[in-house]
Every structure is written in structure tokens, then in C-alpha cells.
Amino acid sequence: MTRYLPYLFAGVIFGFVLIKSEAASWYRIQEMFHFQNFHMFGIMISAILTGFTSIQIVKRLAHKQALDGQPIKIPEKAPGHKSYILGGLIFGFGWGLIGLCPGPVFALVGTGSLGALVVLAGALHGTWLYGALKQHLPH
Amino acid sequence: MDWLYQPWPWYVAGPIIGLMVPLMLFIGNRSFGISNNLRHLCAITQPDKVDVDFFRYNWKEHTWSLVFVIGTALGGYLAGVVFANPNPVQLSKAAQEMLLSWGFLLPSGGLVPDELFHTSVRNFTFLFACGVLVGFGTRYAGGCTSGHAITGLSTMQLPSLFAVLGIFAGGLIASWFLVPHMLIG
Numbered sequence: 001m002t003r004y005l006p007y008l009f010a011g012v013i014f015g016f017v018l019i020k021s022e023a024a025s026w027y028r029i030q031e032m033f034h035f036q037n038f039h040m041f042g043i044m045i046s047a048i049l050t051g052f053t054s055i056q057i058v059k060r061l062a063h064k065q066a067l068d069g070q071p072i073k074i075p076e077k078a079p080g081h082k083s084y085i086l087g088g089l090i091f092g093f094g095w096g097l098i099g100l101c102p103g104p105v106f107a108l109v110g111t112g113s114l115g116a117l118v119v120l121a122g123a124l125h126g127t128w129l130y131g132a133l134k135q136h137l138p139h
Numbered sequence: 140m141d142w143l144y145q146p147w148p149w150y151v152a153g154p155i156i157g158l159m160v161p162l163m164l165f166i167g168n169r170s171f172g173i174s175n176n177l178r179h180l181c182a183i184t185q186p187d188k189v190d191v192d193f194f195r196y197n198w199k200e201h202t203w204s205l206v207f208v209i210g211t212a213l214g215g216y217l218a219g220v221v222f223a224n225p226n227p228v229q230l231s232k233a234a235q236e237m238l239l240s241w242g243f244l245l246p247s248g249g250l251v252p253d254e255l256f257h258t259s260v261r262n263f264t265f266l267f268a269c270g271v272l273v274g275f276g277t278r279y280a281g282g283c284t285s286g287h288a289i290t291g292l293s294t295m296q297l298p299s300l301f302a303v304l305g306i307f308a309g310g311l312i313a314s315w316f317l318v319p320h321m322l323i324g
Contacts, residue, residue, distance in 0.1 A: 011210020
């Protein structure tokens with residue numbers, strides 16, 4: 001059980017930041033999609049730059065090992081474009097309407113929002129629907 | 140301790156979110172991403188009679204990820220309830236005027252508008268339907284904002300760039316053409 005504690009701790013920080021930065025706010029998402037505030041763009045850009053810089057450092061480390069002793073491997077996404085664009089469009093459309101992507105859904109559920117719980121229930125059904133229809137979709 | 144109650148600026152929040160990428164790698168060679176958990180939750184609850192291949196795998200290997208989102212909810216509770224911001228979301232002037240023109244009230248405390256989230260059959264039907272889009276789309280694209288925009292772009296992966304372009308285009312369409320008419324024709 002204790003080997004999961006670092007993940008729990010990281011998750012708590014992530015959820016805390018999503019609420020404190022208001023990335024889990026429908027208002028902020030509408031403001032972002034209408035380019036009326038730098039706030040959300042600032043979060044995304046600085047997050048990507050931080051991730052990018054730290055990955056470059058990790059790559060150059062002579063002794064790059066994870067806590068479990070295994071060498072660190074940078075994960076790679078499967079090549080392609082159709083599923084990424086089409087899936088992205090569908091997800092983005094839903095995100096634009098309710099202003100919540102999956103991370104903020106979990107964070108908002110934690111604040112006791114019944115509406116966010118309904119979104120989560122819908123998202124599980126959508127995920128299941130994808131699994132059931134997978135072989136009929138262009139990838 | 141005032142900073143625990145106040146909203147955090149982007150230059151504090153963004154880097155912390157970005158650090159999740161190397162942190163997950165360092166803890167156990169994991170790829171930071173949230174929406175995979177939706178799949179794991181389906182795999183856990185799939186009844187024997189409904190046997191979809193996509194959900195037939197050993198989800199227990201992904202317990203770390205489920206623990207992470209339990210933490211995310213806990214963090215949400217701490218930030219949104221225990222250390223709740225006493226002030227409403229401070230939107231830009233332009234966003235405030237836009238909201239009013241759409242028939243929405245200005246933020247009065249919550250992060251999400253009561254107009255869409257308070258308990259009613261109409262709202263919950265809408266939220267559920269949008270949830271279906273989010274769940275379907277993220278799995279089809281193989282990731283969401285965290286897995287593609289943050290992890291994917293910071294590790295320079297072309298598929299994630301496609302996904303992010305799709306996500307942003309979808310969001311623009313919804314936010315410019317549908318949201319303005321949700322409350323008033």
C-alpha cells in the first residue's frame with residue numbers, strides 16, 4: 001500500500017492546483033476560448049515549458065532511474081492522426097460546453113459538486129461507448 | 140496562510156502542473172494522464188455478460204493511476220472546501236460583459252455557473268450528455284488535456300499536437316456557436 005502513497009500525494013497537489021488556479025472553472029474556460037485573458041494560456045504554456053525542460057534534463061542525466069530502480073523511459077504515443085483529430089474534436093466540443101476536462105471533473109467531484117458527478121457518470125458511459133464501437137471507427 | 144485561500148496565478152500553477160510529468164516518471168515510470176482512469180473504471184465495473192474487448196485487461200496494474208485521481212478529488216476537497224476562496228472568480232472585463240450578454244449572472248462564489256450545474260432534470264441531462272462527449276472523445280483521441288497537451292507536447296509527440304489542435308477547434312466551436320445560445324435563443 002505504501003508504494004502508492006507518492007501517487008496519492010502527487011494527485012492531491014494536482015487537484016489542489018486545478019481548483020486554486022481556477023482551471024476547473026467553466027468561467028475561465030469560456031474566457032480562454034474567447035481569448036479574453038492570458039490566465040489559462042499562461043497555465044498551459046508554463047506547464048508545457050516546465051515539462052519540456054525537465055524532460056530534457058532527465059534525458060541528459062547519467063543516472064536516470066525511477067524510484068523502483070528501473071531506468072526511466074519517456075513514453076511514446078502510437079503514430080497516426082485520424083483518431084487524434086476526431087477524438088480531440090469530440091472531446092473539445094464537450095469541454096467547451098461544460099468547461100470541464102477529466103482532471104477538473106475529479107477535482108470538482110471532490111468539492112462535493114453533484115453536477116460534476118453527473119459529468120463523470122456521462123464520461124464513463126462515453127468511454128464505454130467508445131470501447132464498444134472501437135472497431136467501427138476510423139483510426 | 141492567506142495564500143492557501145487565495146486563487147493562484149498562472150506562473151505558480153502552470154509549473155506545478157508541468158512538474159507532474161517528470162514526477163510520474165520518477166515515481167515509477169508512469170505517463171501522466173487522467174482520462175485513462177475512465178477506462179479503468181469501466182474495466183472494473185464491466186459485468187461478465189457485457190464483454191467488450193477494450194475493457195478486458197488487468198486493471199490492477201493501473202491502481203497507481205486510480206490512486207492518483209482519488210488524490211485529485213481529495214486535493215479538490217482541500218482547495219475548494221477546506222481552503223475555499225472567499226471571493227468569486229475575478230474575470231476580465233470583456234468576459235464579464237460576454238457572460239451578461241449570454242444571459243448568465245456574474246460568478247458569485249462557485250467555479251461553475253448555477254445556471255448549468257444546479258440540480259434539475261434539464262441541467263443533469265445536459266451535463267450527462269456532455270460527459271458522454273468528453274469520455275468518448277478522450278478515449279478515441281487516447282488522452283485529454285493532461286495526457287496530450289501537457290505530457291504529449293512536453294515530450295514533443297506529433298500525435299499529441301494533432302489531438303490538441305482537435306481539442307481546441309472543438310472547444311472554439313462549442314464556446315462561440317453554442318454556449319452563447321444555451322440560455323437565450
